[in-house]
Amino acid sequence: MExxxxxxxxxxxxxxxxxxxxxxxxxxIAQALAGDRAAFGTLIExxxxxxxxxxxxxxxxxxxxxxxxxxxxxxxxxxxxxxxGRSAFATWLYRITLNAVRDMQRAQGRRGRGIGALKAVxxxxxxxxxxxxxxxxxxxxxxxxxxxxxxxxxxxxxxxELNHAAAAEIMGCKEATVSxxxxxxxxxxxxxx
Amino acid sequence: xxxxxxxxxxxxxxPEPSPEAKRRAIGASLMAFDAAEEARKKESAIPPxxxxxxxxxxxxxxxxxxxxxxDARLSIGTAALVLVLLPLGYQLYSTTALTQPHPVDIKTxxxxxxxxxxxxxxxxxxxxxxxxxxxxxxxxxxxAGPIAGKDESGAAVTANLQPPTSxxxxxxxxxxxxxxxxxxxxxxxxxxxxxxxxxxxxxxxxADTSTANLPTDGLAPVPATEAGRAQASVAxxxxxxxxxxxxxxxxxxxxxxxxxxxxxxxxxxxARQATTPTGDKFANFTESxxxxxxxDPVSTFSIDVDTAxxxxxxxxxxxxxxxxxDAVRVEELLNYFPYDYPAATSADTPFKPTIAxxxxxxxxxxxxMQIGIKxxxxxASARPxxxxxxxxxxxxxxxxxxxxxxxxxxxxxxxxxxPAEDTVSIVSxxxxxxxxxxxxxxSDKTKILNALDNLEAGGSTAGAEGIxxxxxxxxxxKLDGGNNRVxxxxxxxxxVGISDPAALKTFIKAKRQSGISLSVLGFGEGNLxxxxxxxxxxxxxxxxxxxDTLSEAQKVLVKEAxxxxxxxxxxxxxQVEFNPATVSSYRLIGYETRALNREDFNNxxxxxGDVGAGHTVTALYEITPAGAGTTPPVDxxxxxxxxxxxxxxxxxxxxxxxxxxxxxxxxxxxxxxxSRLIEQPVGPSMVVDxxxxxxxxxxxxxAVAAFGQKLRGSDYAGTMSYADIGQLARGAKGTDEDGYxxxxxxxxxxxxxxxxxxxxSNTDVPLDKPIVN
Numbered sequence: 001m002e003x004x005x006x007x008x009x010x011x012x013x014x015x016x017x018x019x020x021x022x023x024x025x026x027x028x029i030a031q032a033l034a035g036d037r038a039a040f041g042t043l044i045e046x047x048x049x050x051x052x053x054x055x056x057x058x059x060x061x062x063x064x065x066x067x068x069x070x071x072x073x074x075x076x077x078x079x080x081x082x083x084x085g086r087s088a089f090a091t092w093l094y095r096i097t098l099n100a101v102r103d104m105q106r107a108q109g110r111r112g113r114g115i116g117a118l119k120a121v122x123x124x125x126x127x128x129x130x131x132x133x134x135x136x137x138x139x140x141x142x143x144x145x146x147x148x149x150x151x152x153x154x155x156x157x158x159x160x161e162l163n164h165a166a167a168a169e170i171m172g173c174k175e176a177t178v179s180x181x182x183x184x185x186x187x188x189x190x191x192x193x
Numbered sequence: 194x195x196x197x198x199x200x201x202x203x204x205x206x207x208p209e210p211s212p213e214a215k216r217r218a219i220g221a222s223l224m225a226f227d228a229a230e231e232a233r234k235k236e237s238a239i240p241p242x243x244x245x246x247x248x249x250x251x252x253x254x255x256x257x258x259x260x261x262x263x264d265a266r267l268s269i270g271t272a273a274l275v276l277v278l279l280p281l282g283y284q285l286y287s288t289t290a291l292t293q294p295h296p297v298d299i300k301t302x303x304x305x306x307x308x309x310x311x312x313x314x315x316x317x318x319x320x321x322x323x324x325x326x327x328x329x330x331x332x333x334x335x336x337a338g339p340i341a342g343k344d345e346s347g348a349a350v351t352a353n354l355q356p357p358t359s360x361x362x363x364x365x366x367x368x369x370x371x372x373x374x375x376x377x378x379x380x381x382x383x384x385x386x387x388x389x390x391x392x393x394x395x396x397x398x399x400a401d402t403s404t405a406n407l408p409t410d411g412l413a414p415v416p417a418t419e420a421g422r423a424q425a426s427v428a429x430x431x432x433x434x435x436x437x438x439x440x441x442x443x444x445x446x447x448x449x450x451x452x453x454x455x456x457x458x459x460x461x462x463x464a465r466q467a468t469t470p471t472g473d474k475f476a477n478f479t480e481s482x483x484x485x486x487x488x489d490p491v492s493t494f495s496i497d498v499d500t501a502x503x504x505x506x507x508x509x510x511x512x513x514x515x516x517x518x519d520a521v522r523v524e525e526l527l528n529y530f531p532y533d534y535p536a537a538t539s540a541d542t543p544f545k546p547t548i549a550x551x552x553x554x555x556x557x558x559x560x561x562m563q564i565g566i567k568x569x570x571x572x573a574s575a576r577p578x579x580x581x582x583x584x585x586x587x588x589x590x591x592x593x594x595x596x597x598x599x600x601x602x603x604x605x606x607x608x609x610x611x612p613a614e615d616t617v618s619i620v621s622x623x624x625x626x627x628x629x630x631x632x633x634x635x636s637d638k639t640k641i642l643n644a645l646d647n648l649e650a651g652g653s654t655a656g657a658e659g660i661x662x663x664x665x666x667x668x669x670x671k672l673d674g675g676n677n678r679v680x681x682x683x684x685x686x687x688x689v690g691i692s693d694p695a696a697l698k699t700f701i702k703a704k705r706q707s708g709i710s711l712s713v714l715g716f717g718e719g720n721l722x723x724x725x726x727x728x729x730x731x732x733x734x735x736x737x738x739x740x741d742t743l744s745e746a747q748k749v750l751v752k753e754a755x756x757x758x759x760x761x762x763x764x765x766x767x768q769v770e771f772n773p774a775t776v777s778s779y780r781l782i783g784y785e786t787r788a789l790n791r792e793d794f795n796n797x798x799x800x801x802g803d804v805g806a807g808h809t810v811t812a813l814y815e816i817t818p819a820g821a822g823t824t825p826p827v828d829x830x831x832x833x834x835x836x837x838x839x840x841x842x843x844x845x846x847x848x849x850x851x852x853x854x855x856x857x858x859x860x861x862x863x864x865x866x867x868s869r870l871i872e873q874p875v876g877p878s879m880v881v882d883x884x885x886x887x888x889x890x891x892x893x894x895x896a897v898a899a900f901g902q903k904l905r906g907s908d909y910a911g912t913m914s915y916a917d918i919g920q921l922a923r924g925a926k927g928t929d930e931d932g933y934x935x936x937x938x939x940x941x942x943x944x945x946x947x948x949x950x951x952x953x954s955n956t957d958v959p960l961d962k963p964i965v966n
Contacts, residue, residue, distance in 0.1 A: 035230055037223065044222050048215050056207040066210065070218035077225035140202060158199040186199075 025089050032080060040080075044073050050090065051097050057159050058101040058151075060144055072100050087169055094170045098152055139189075146185050153181035475519040476724040480907055481788065483780040483817075486771040492781055493768045493789040495801030496566075496810045497522075499730065500749070501715055501723065501739035503529035506904065507936070508718065508741040510943045516904065520723070523783030523901035524812065530897065530933055531753075532809040532890045534567040543569035543761045543804070546856060546873050550880040551887035553815055554921060555899055555911030562779075562814040562875065563891045564769075564856060568761050570807035576759055579615040579676040580632070584663040586683035587623040587648055595741065596717040600682050601645050603714070603746030608642060610751055611635035618666050619644050622659025632670045660700065667709045674864070676759060677709045678735065683726075684717040697725075701733045702800075710734040710760070710803075714749070716741075727786070734763065734803050752931070753807070762860040764801040764868065767812065768794045770855045775819050780909065782813040782898050794859060797868050804860070811894050815909065816853070851877040884921075892925035893934065900941055915945030 025046075031039035051072050056065035075096065083092055143154050149171070156167035157178070168175040484492070502525035509516035537545040547565040583604060591597040608617060613636035619629040630644035663679045671677050701711055711733025713726045718741075730737035738749045766789060771779055781788075793799040804810065854875045859868040881887050884895065899918045902910040919941040926934045 032226075037226060037230075040226050041219060041223055044219050045215075048218060049210065052210040052215075053207045062208055062211075065207070066214040066218070069210065070214070070221055073218045073222035074225045077222055078229045081229075139199075143202065154199065155202070158202040161203055 022088065026085070029080065029083065029085075029089065040077070044076065047090075047093060048073065050093065054094060054097045054160075055101060057155055058098065058144070059105070060141070064104065068097070068100050068104055071104070072097050075100065091166065091170050094156075095172070098170070102148060142189055143185070146188060150181045150185040150188065153178045154185045157182060475517060476727065476786065477519050478785045480905070480909070481781050481785050483778050483815075483909075485778050486773045486776050486819075490773060491768060491770045491791045492779065492814070493766065493791050493794045494781060494784045494812070495787045495789055496765045496767060496804065496812075497524050497784060497787050497802050498528055498804060498808050498810060499525050499727070499737045500529040501726065501737045502526060504739035504741050504745050505715075505723070507940055508739075510940050510947065513947060515944065515947055518905045521901055521904045522786065523898055523905070524787070525783075526897050526901040527783060527811045527813070527894055528809070530809075530893065530937070531931075532565055532567070532811060532894070533927065534565045534809055534890065536567045536807070537569040540569050540571055540761065541862075542871070543862070544765075544858060544860065544871055546858060546871065547890075548856060548873065548875050548879050549887055549891045550816075550853060550875065551884050551891060551895075552882065553911075554884055554895060554917070555902075555913040556815070556909075559815050559817045560880075561891075561895060562769075562816050562854065563887075563894055564767065564812045564814070565890060565894075566804075566810050566858065568804040568806060568808040568810075571759075571761070576612070576806075577675045578672055579611070579678065579759075580667060580670050580672045581611075581615065581617050581676075582632075582663045582667045582679045583617065583619045584659050584679055584681045584683075585619060585621045585629075585648060586659075586681075587621045588684075589623070590684055591623075591717070593717055596684050597648060599740065599743065599746070600714070600716055601648060602743055603740055603750055604645055604682070605642060606743075606746055607750040607754065608635065608638060608645070610754060616670055616672075617641050618670070619648075620659055620663045620666060621648060622662070628662065628666065632666065660697070664704050664709060668707070671708065679709060679711045679733070680714065681711060681729065682714040682716065684715070698728055698732045701729055705732065705734050713737040715739040731802075732800070734760070734800075736803070736805075748931070748933075753805070759806045760803045760863055761806050762804045763863060763865075764797070764799070765804050765810075765858065765860045766794050766799075766801045766868075768857045768859070769814065770857070771816070772852050772854055773819070775851065775853050776816050777819045779814050779816040782815060782909075783901065784812065794857070795868075797861070797866060811890075813894060813898050853877075853880070889925045889927045892921060893927065896922035896925060896941075897937065900937075900944070904944060915941055915948070919945070 025043070028039050028043045028046075032043055048069060052065055052069040055068035055072070056062065059065050059068060072093075079096060083089065140159075143151055145151075146154065152171055153167060156162050156170060157164060160167075162170070164175045164178045168178045171178065499522075502520060502522040505520050506516045506526070509520070534547045535545055537543050544566045547567075548563065550560055550562045553559045553561050585597075585600065585604075587597065591600075611617065613634065615635040616632045617630070617635055618632040619641075621627060621629045629648065630641060633640050635641070660679070660681070663681075667677050667679055705711070711729060712735035713730040713733075715723070715726050715737065716739075726737045738745075740746050740749060768791070769779075787802065789799065789801065852874050856873045856875055858871040860871075861868045884892060887895075896918050899910070899913050899921070900915075903913065903915065903918065919938055922934070922938050922941060926938070929935055
């Protein structure tokens, strides 16, 4: 995951780099808000990978992930104005991306292609973009069938390797609640796997 | 599912996004950005819609806004609704378990009247109420009435209690009856119109109504329970309304309250509270009935060494309430006390039954058969090593002085007595379950005590999660041949997680088979789910104790630690077969929740109670000797081969002629799955003809059983008064080293005071004279 280090709130690249990165992103946001088109373009370009990767992990297919990423980018054009700087930009971006994932999956559910149905078809219809025949793939698919909150908690903590506090900030709940969701998820998965 | 499994999730490598998708996204995003910028520019050009600032300011002053009809701010309907709902709400609030029964303030404002009971006929409620109260501010008040908690109709009735009108109406109209029948009025009507209470009546609503049952002279209080019952029956009849005039306590000018009436209100209050539900839950059960030996010669039950019911009853009585009938389980009362039965001598035959038969003090026609057994007490050195997991409820409801803090002190007592090689772990649960203390040897007391001290209450309860976690810990450090036990300490709340008691029971049963047992310690009041506690402990091969004071904790966890923690026999069942030639009918006192089928006795798969080291278990049968001149409880059958229905037809085998019954006891040694049998016939030599000649322990058990039955309002309680019970108990106190028996005698006195004056003792059985059958 080295390529994502820069964009992470809790990256492994050290505090100085994190701080410098944060200042740089902050400056870009300020310019974009002032109407600087180029600054906005750079901001999007730098974070597109993060958005796409998150969307992919949550949705599991490349085409869905691309759709979601595009939607998030479009949303950012207006939503950026509501970014208040209280949390790190990446944290805020996670939240927006997760919301977009949820919205899309709900919309799919409404269109009669339930998440369950999608999951049942996807392995055959859409050949996996990587080796998913491994147990990791199975686990990953199982995790994506969990209830939203539990899935979010597990993926943020284990797939994104954030700590519980950061995951709690993204999910907008308390740290203990994240731990609880993970505990619940483990219990549910014990039955599934 | 472990963390390692989940950690493999980070191995997922998302593919690189395709460049064209990225370009498309960025393009779309930039277009959206442009559009947003455009919109923003336009927006700044358009003046804001709505009123200018002066208009806005104006709108905060209603007078300036014009007086069209929609703006009328006085909502008469709402005001009327509030007038109705507020009293109703207060009524509900003050009669639910949310409110502690608060001590009634006897202080009354200096009202210079001796307000007499005034009977106010409300045959036509509306007109009358209006006519009488025109001059008075009409405040619909709904005080907490004597039986307000019982049911809604009861509340309606009490709402009708009319306080005397204004202070200057000093016409004494003494009224002999506290209540009177009147045509019914619907609830809403009654609430709304009838109780127009004058402002200058003695202040406290509670005090008013609680004294309502007192005669004006402040002398002997009306047995308030009876009054309450009568009221309830009237209410449930639904045909009559009450206008009991509250007589106000006898007040003297200057606000001095006469001494005599001081005691009376408290009593009346106690009786009132007797019917107030506490919020604690108890399983319903009906008393076991008398059975005819001819048709039903065999009685089978599982022993019960729980004592929770006694502690709960004690707490109730000490708080001035008669406990609910279902909270009183006679067998738990009996087994609360240590009895001085001869102990068994070896671990192989861990029981020695003691049986005696003597006349029943509350019924001259019957006799009592007392069965006492004492478990073997292994020497301290032979105690198995324990692996204890404390599962502690730290939910918000535990944040009361008699819950978590008491629990902490109680467990401190226990930890201090544990031998060094024992293991202790602590799991707490509230919201989410967590391990507070990893398994620690008892030698490291400081660490354990620190962990205990750091517990804090907060959050909701997830009892089921906690139980799983606790069992995991217990299993991880399971000691073969040792005592592996989860000790659940809770106020009985299992409202999150697997809240289905049946699922919990199954879970605990499964764990029991893997060698881990469960004991339950109950704390506090108002939230206690006695039924679940009992069920969990019974399924977990453990016992349920209710801890209300530190001395109770001392008794359960220190003095009787052996019996609480160290099981010497499992699945102990008792079966008694009565001889139809000598006994015509019998009744097992207590053990209603522990009854077993006859065939369960020999079935080793059927679970039953466990006995700890040194535990004593007592059971009493009330038996009617054959030919005792009583009406047989069951008439002989006319058809069918029922020769046995008449005692004369029975020809028992030789040598067994005089026997009353045959006592059998089955038990399993710990770690064994096959039961063993102890058998002992009850012969004539065990019969004494005067209760005065019965052993101290027998008389004590009799007194406790009589008390339990009386508290339960049992049909079989007979004519014994509390005073008689107290007298019998005092005579059987024995040495009573720990003071448990003295405490019981005090409780008898308390119950007697709370339930109003006893009817004069008209027991036909003199306690100190021989009884001739």
